Amino acid sequence: MQIHPTIDGLRAALDPLRAQGARIALVPTMGNLHEGHASLMRQAGTLADVVVASVFVNRLQFAPHEDFDRYPRTLDADCARMQAAGVSHVFAPSEGELYPQPQTLRVVPDPMLADLLEGAFRPGFFTGVATVVAKLFxxxxxxxxxxxxxxxxxxxxxxQLVRQMALPIEIVGGETLRADDGLALSSRNGYLSAAERAQSVQLYQALSAARDALRTGDREFARIEHDALSFLEARGWSPQYVAVRRQADLQSPSAHESSLVIVAAALLGTTRLIDNLEV
Structure with a gap:
């Protein structure tokens, strides 16, 4: 496995492979990797000849009050995990390498998608994500x-970025990897105290109850959302949203639609957790 801190170094390594017809897969990350990331890298290895993983904590997607400075930087451990997952090339640039000038040109996603749910609670987040991902692409x-x-x-x-910009890239969604009790693996789980970690499964329980209701044909979406919010609030959480939405575009569904997803974000102590379940 090769580690590249510069754009020129990565391109010099990939260009000959590309010329030979190799299919290249990218798995972008912010580091502090866990088994969920490794599963995405292994999946990438089934889709391409060469797997590239990027490790970059992207300042553009953090609001001033968020945890950019304390986000863990664990490159040595990350590299060991990536190598075990079959990654061939790691792109680990410094901030100055990826943003040698202030990134005044930004990729602004469609507000109909990007300004609801996560975007409503984290204004500008998806602009930061779309900008850095477009640059990595x-x-x-x-x-x-x-x-x-x-x-x-x-x-x-x-x-949406790939579709609307006509980028020749297939985007594959990897399934959420969960702990034995159902908690979705996340880098931010490391912020939880032991007591909070034991309690954290309640987010998955709330989503599971909502999914079970929807699977029975219940289409009282507002009540289902309210029940999940109340479940969390009664146990000391500070939920920001629990929403039943269409899988296709995250808009509010009509009663006859079947391809749904329940998305949620909630604070447990000072740690913000997100999760979702498709129906």
């Missing part, structure tokens, strides 16, 4: 890229 020029479904709205924003 230009640098790596993959034929396929794998993103986790845990960040459901993010995956949809990236799919």
């Amino acid at each position: 230009n640098i790596v020029q993959p034929q396929v890229a794998v993103f986790g479904k845990k960040d459901y709205q993010q995956l949809m924003v990236i799919r």
Whole structure:
């Protein structure tokens, strides 16, 4: 496995492979990797000849009050995990390498998708995501890229980016990997205290109850959402949203639609967790 801190170094390694007809997959990350990331990298390995993983904590997607400075940087451990997952090339640029000038040119997603749910609580987040991903796509020029479904709205924003900009990249959604008790694996789980970690499964329980109701044909969406919010609030959470939406575009569904997703974000103590379940 080769580690590249510069754009020129990565391109010099990939260009000969591309010339030989190799299919290249990209898995973008912010590091502090866990088994969920590794599963995406292994999935990428089934879709391409060469797997590139990027490790970059992207300042553009953090609001001033968020945890950019304390976000864990664990490159040595990350590299060991990536190598075990079959990654061939790691792109690990400094901030100055990826943004040698202030990134005044931004990719602004469609507000109909990007300004609801996560976008409503984290204004500008998806602009930061879309900007850095577009830049990584230009640098790596993959034929396929794998993103986790845990960040459901993010995956949809990236799919819209590729579709509307006519980028020749297949976007694949990797299934959410969960702990034995159902908690979705996330880098931010490391912020939880032992007591909070034991309690954190309640988010998955709330979503599971909502999914079970929908599977029975219940289409009282507002009540289902209210029940999930009340479940969390009664147990000391500070939920920001629990919403039943269409899988296709995250808009509010009509009663006859069947391809649904329940998305949620909630604070447990000071840690913000997100999750979703498709129906």
